[in-house]
Amino acid sequence: MARRKKTARISLKDIADELGISTTAASFALNDKPGVSQETKKRVKAAASRLGWSPVYAAQALSSSRTMTIGFSPAQARTNFQNESFMLHFMAGIHSSLSRRRYGLLFRPSTSLDEEIEIYNDWASRKRVDGVVLTDLRTDDPRPRVLKKLGIPAVLAGGPDPGDYVPSLSIDDSGTMEAILQHLVDMGHRSVAYLSGDVNLEYSRIRARVFEDFAHKNDFTSAKVNYTNFDPDIASALTCSMLSSSDAPTALIYENETMASSSLRALEKLYYSGADISEGKSSSTVSYLEALPAIVSFEDAYVCTATYPSITAIHRDPMEYGQKVANLLIKKLSGDEVTGNRQILPAKLIERESTAQPPTAV
Numbered sequence: 001m002a003r004r005k006k007t008a009r010i011s012l013k014d015i016a017d018e019l020g021i022s023t024t025a026a027s028f029a030l031n032d033k034p035g036v037s038q039e040t041k042k043r044v045k046a047a048a049s050r051l052g053w054s055p056v057y058a059a060q061a062l063s064s065s066r067t068m069t070i071g072f073s074p075a076q077a078r079t080n081f082q083n084e085s086f087m088l089h090f091m092a093g094i095h096s097s098l099s100r101r102r103y104g105l106l107f108r109p110s111t112s113l114d115e116e117i118e119i120y121n122d123w124a125s126r127k128r129v130d131g132v133v134l135t136d137l138r139t140d141d142p143r144p145r146v147l148k149k150l151g152i153p154a155v156l157a158g159g160p161d162p163g164d165y166v167p168s169l170s171i172d173d174s175g176t177m178e179a180i181l182q183h184l185v186d187m188g189h190r191s192v193a194y195l196s197g198d199v200n201l202e203y204s205r206i207r208a209r210v211f212e213d214f215a216h217k218n219d220f221t222s223a224k225v226n227y228t229n230f231d232p233d234i235a236s237a238l239t240c241s242m243l244s245s246s247d248a249p250t251a252l253i254y255e256n257e258t259m260a261s262s263s264l265r266a267l268e269k270l271y272y273s274g275a276d277i278s279e280g281k282s283s284s285t286v287s288y289l290e291a292l293p294a295i296v297s298f299e300d301a302y303v304c305t306a307t308y309p310s311i312t313a314i315h316r317d318p319m320e321y322g323q324k325v326a327n328l329l330i331k332k333l334s335g336d337e338v339t340g341n342r343q344i345l346p347a348k349l350i351e352r353e354s355t356a357q358p359p360t361a362v
Contacts, residue, residue, distance in 0.1 A: 019047055070104070137168075137201070157170075264292075
């Protein structure tokens, strides 16, 4: 009997009996509801901690109409989660903040915008989640409006949402692109190509627009934008094609580290396969590095330091970004007034070997 008592789950009644109060008062205190004093709340929470009490989520959901679950259903190709580190670290950040508040993360990736919206309708009809994290805002994006209509609280990572249906935390894409371009200009580059991601994504369009405006204002001899749909093979093929042409750019900007490193590998093969090694020409490391264009990645990751030359990149902390997005959503769920857009996480350009050389004279 003693052993059974030791292993039995501690209930609200046990806490109430311990303190000589009603079960209702104990419940109000643990859930921070009005009706009990601050002193009682402190005593109840201290007793709950001492006795090892933890909430039964099924009962909690029934009493509060909450699931203690946040939904995340980004519409991306399956390969994106394998190739990119940003999203995985971003999700880890979301989860770390949610778990501290006893929320779970329901991750259900989708392959299209229509599928993502179907998932939101399903979640709403079954009251499956308390809120949703949105990413990758698109031009004329219907998702914020849909979630508002469904009554599902949401926060957007990116943006801002032009319809102001959901609050957002964004990163300064305009300022970041300008910082990259200014660095290249300072190195002497005036012929630059930008290998972007998806033409439908708002942040890709913003970066491309800033790129073209900056190039015009600074009298670039060439400024090309190519969309790759985040495919490293497409990026590598475009890179080799451009570098084999008579008007090859002297600098290349990539949307992420995977495309940058894959393209660098493709260039290594291109240069060495076509090298004239009979007299030792173009086969030395020095010749290879001099022949390479400057390379910058819009995302930083371990691969940027593992390649040779190491890749200059924009460093942001995706895990911290995920934490801040999750915190904003929890604040919204708690009933606080959360509106508009706020820019966070100022980006930092990490200069590495890939932009150390001045442009090669043509």
